[in-house]
Amino acid sequence: MKGAEYLYLQYADRVEKQIRASVFNTGDKLPSIREVCEHTGYSMSTVTKAYYELESRSLIESRPQSGYYISNILSRKIAVPSPSKPVISTVNVEREDLIDQVYGSMTDKKVTMFSLGFPSNELLPIAKLNKGMIQAMRQLSDSGTGYEQPQGNLNLRREIAKWSVNWGGALTDEDIITTPGCMGAISYCLMALTKPGDTIVMESPAYFGILQLARSLGLFVLELPTNMNTGIELDALKKALSSKKVTLCILMSNFSNPSGNTMPVEHKKEVVRLMEHFNVPLIEDDIYGDLYFGSSRPTSCKAYDESGIVLYCGSVSKTLAPGYRVGWVSPGRFKKQVLRTKLYHTLSSTTITHEVVGSFLKNGRYENHLRKIRQLLHHNSVNYLNTIQEFFPEGTKVSQPQGGFFLWLELDQKIDTADFYRSAMKHDISIAPGRIFTLQDQFSNCMRLSYGLPWSSSLRQSIQTLGMLAGK
Template sequence: MKNSNYLYLQFADRIEKQIKSGVLSVGDKLPSIREVCSETGYSMSTVSKAYYEVESRSLIESRPQSGYYVSNISARTVPEPSASSPILSVKNVEREDLIDLVYNDMRAKGVTMFSLGFPSNELLPIAKLNKGMIQAMRSLPNSGTSYEDLQGNLNLRKEIARWAFTWGGSPTEDDIITTPGCVNAISHCLMSLTKPGDTIITESPVYFGVLQLAKSLGLYVMELPTNITTGIELDAVKKAIATKKIKACVLMSNFSNPSGSMMPNEHKKEVVRLMEFYNIPLIEDDIHGDLYFGSGRPTNCKTYDESGIVLCCSSVSKTLAPGYRVGWVLPGKFKKEVLRSKLYHTISSPTITHEVVGDFLKNGRYENHLRKIRKILNQNCNNYINTVLESFPTGTKVSQPQGGFFLWVELDKRIDTADLYHLAMKHQISISPGRIFSFQDQFSNCMRLSFGLPWTNELRQSIQTLGKLVDL
């Protein structure tokens, strides 16, 4: 059963619809929980959970001794960053030095890491994972020091297959290959399907790890125009694959890094159809799919794949344990090629950590953790957006992601966020300059901010300081 079928979520969705349609306006008081129970017959637990859910979406707020009211945030209008318009070429521009500069100091003490590409430790169930580590060492043959089966930990693969129901998939454990993280999965896919000199297509902006990986493999990257809300533009995809020799497509369909965009279901279906028609493998990165803010998990491109053309990669690095290096791929009809690549380049995934995560996925522990972290990230996202709009110069544009933990901020064209990075570091603040997310000379006035840090007054002050630095 999907989350959207739960009664309290259905009721929460109705309240959200009333607010967004204007039936309920900012400042309006909602009926008390007892009144709703009396009118609808719902239990107090159902109504309480529904109100809490709508509150977590920042649409209503609780006032002590008074009740629930429609919040100011519900009427917020946010100027959205522009769609990208890269030149449709495969010419690469160097960005390595800036990437090295930003990410070599990711563990620097005293620095507010808005550049983090993963959630803060404070948001992770570390104590429970530690217990799982001890149990895995006791239960595994040779305490987990032996190599695993090439395809990966069977316990983990079974749990990943079971978890796939959340996005509409029905694989078996035999359809899954485990890897040391999501980038490793993407790497095996690219190495299996391409050779030096080949061209791949992707969105723009795109995670810099994909760009640097492609470059290291001698591939050319054609970046395509991308909408900050709906993802890669379908017309650009159609034109590229119809006129160029494309060996693979790499997309992040849900809550893209760095833009936060999410492809609508119809776009996902159409992209899969196009890849099937032209026989072009689609390597999908769905690492953020579980971090949704709505009432149900979004589908991915793999959901609509009937021919095996989609290689869906994911991991728990953004949700549970970044350092455990637990990832996987559903390689579709390319299983043999990906397994061979893993044999040549990896041999085995980390034995103990993969067993720990497999056990954690059982018995609802992962879902319980996700419910908590999703609420925190949703609240963080709204706090970040509000503070950016209050603190940054007029004309600043900011994305409104429906999941994940990245904001994409667009500043005045005269601002260079690479320079802003150096200035901010003098105040112990680290950002991700926009130019690292493209091989082309674009996004110099943009930056990515992670809201995967616990929200504190100090964090608010850091965002306010950034706004002042932009305005200098």
Template sequence: MNIKGNQFLYLQIADRLEKQIIDQVLKAGDKLPSVRMLCREQGLSMSTVTQAYYELESRSLIETRPRSGYFVSLPPVKRLAIPETSNPSVLNSPLSPDDLVNQVYLDREDPNNTLFSLGMPHDDFLPIAKLNKGMVQAMRNLPASGTGYELTQGNENLRREIAKWSFGWAADFTEHDLITTSGCMNAISYALMATTQPGDTIAIESPAYFGILQLAKSMGLQVLELPTNAITGIELEALKKVLATNKIKVCLFVSNFNNPCGSSMPDEHKREAVRLLEHYHIPLIEDDIHGDLYFSKNRPTTCKTYDESGLVLYCNSISKTLAPGYRVGWIAPGQFKDQVLKLKRYQAVSSVSLTSEVVSTFLRNGRYENHLRKLRQSLHHNSMKYSAVIADYFPEGTRVSQPQGGYFLWLELDKNIDTVELYQRALKQQISIAPGRMFSFQSQFDHCMRLSFGLPWTSLLEKKLQQLGKIATNMQKP
């Protein structure tokens, strides 16, 4: 075995075995060499081989079967082309996705619908029993059982634990840097109110999360959609050009595992974007709600990591990772802390004491990281399963994103397939999707759609995904 460099030995072994799986040298169902056999053949220690197999399990590539050993668990995914870099017009568009968004949200009312449309963790992925115990404990520990107002800045225990958590991606927050909010969208709302006035123009990715589009519209803001690569996120050259016009008041980016296309800005792009914005003294609102849902070895950094001037307003929550209904979020507003505190005092007075305390306890005792490890593994497993079905059952020429975290696949179909019509046909079969028209004020994504892989993988789910592919195939014109 030719081992090079300073990388941990077990990771090099895991990478080599992963390559064999991708190259179909090892196929689905094949049994891997036993730990003892690999130790004997390669001259390795048992701990090294065991760690390598654990790493492959965490990547959802192999599985252990009691008394049988380790087996390849997934067929290699056919490599479909990724969606093209978006090319939005620089002109404002009167189109609005509001009606379509409202219609898709109503699909939740029918429990028989398969909701590929909405990005949230399924109940099966959440530690509900442990959260319930944490709620009881919080009621015992908090003054007056949590019925009183807390400080406007938010639960001190929670802010302290978030600050500790940020050490993992070099943000180096302190509890004084943070303000708790009612979820991430509430944090983004405060950030926009603190940095803009009606009529101002904000720059965002394209496609963009429809919630951000709706929020900007409700605040009377103009939205400039920027070209976005499905892998590396915002195109920096396009950003440079619009910043030079002096028409942009604020930028709003989802830097890690963008919703809907799953793109992530490389570290050097994040650093360069922050440098550019500091040069023009333009604030950046960063939505990092999916940052903890990474499939690789390490959590990605953020734009806030490279912020030296306090112009980055960092927003996050546990709505996509732990408890959507708890509405626990936070913002690190940098230079704009006083403005955000005033806005929260005017509009909310304080956050919910009980849920904030439960989340702080989860962070403090290590339960959150243990839960995230399982959730990331499930989501990674799902993303690969979805991609395999899409490759086999969707129309020829379908492009699909390759996210390295988060909840979403972004599909680009033949331009003659209208995904609103596809949505309507699929809903008759109790399948709900998110048509591409929801993610822009322009008509550039009418042949695209977003699929959430935040549902437990079952044979029924697989059949529904296959059925969706067949419906799309039947719509493709010869």
């Protein structure tokens, strides 16, 4: 069995060498799976996995009812956005009005919502979730109407603990507290460990929801320089921590929102080492970690945490059921404070939806669903990048994430993406302007696009329209 596992990788590696040696060129059609099986003697499963692996490396792309073709990734000349250079200051700027504008139309069906950060319903197993809901009502003694224990649904916590092996963790159900989504987890952690006037560290750009949450709690946010491939700059982080003014740090370790960056393993280890050295808690938001395009899931900072300094937060809001509000936190040494905060603010999680997700994890449906949605999202990201390269002005810079939902675009300096948003909305297209992802005066010429929508000719047309507006 192990040999068969390696066989598909060996074949994928051979094809990759041919692609890089220009034996195959951009646009060439690859032999069908059946043809490869006939010529090599490999099983259908082996060849299918090999092609899937090549897709995950962005070297080939599938076209429905047509076959597999060489992608243009090697000839792609589009640049990655510049590293951020925020002013090292805790002076914050208000962004609420712009955020209200962008998300005030989120339920408008006629608008193409590139601005949203969760998957379209078409990508979710809604029928299976509905069956799970009915089953949960039958199984729960009170049909899901009663409170559950403050720490959360035991079935769900056990399955999350088992799932932690995928990112290098070794959690038990006692390590986990369930929450109303990942934002609920982060909220509990912030409320438990900070007080008004404290300073917290974040990467820049950062998810606007966390930025606004921090402001609402009276916290000062110190945004640090960030590389759009590898995440927060470690030297800047070390300098900030050594100032002794930082109470807490929040980072997205994998496929960050909005930039899509992923911290390399060595960076994750060094971040944990710095947190332990300076005794500063790290809230790790790993909500997108399961949406990887490669052959294996990236590890998390929590995997290297031996002292309990990392509060690991996750959810299925971006992978399975946004409206179920199912999240969790493994708060390490801070479990007592976080559990008490949950008790005071919500007492109990939503019983029935947490039971449904626990069962979905237990019976293997979650992993089956993830395999499908990862492939769809990867195809989407390639299609987006190709279309942006085709229609956006020369000089446009775009991130090239290896997972998650988002592309981060850097346009010409003369473009203000807040105005660009208003122009796009005249065409019923919504984007997320860059300035909502910072509390400073930066990223005015940047924007975030979500590729969590099913790819179609109309979607391609919408990206073409955005490119036309950017070129005006």
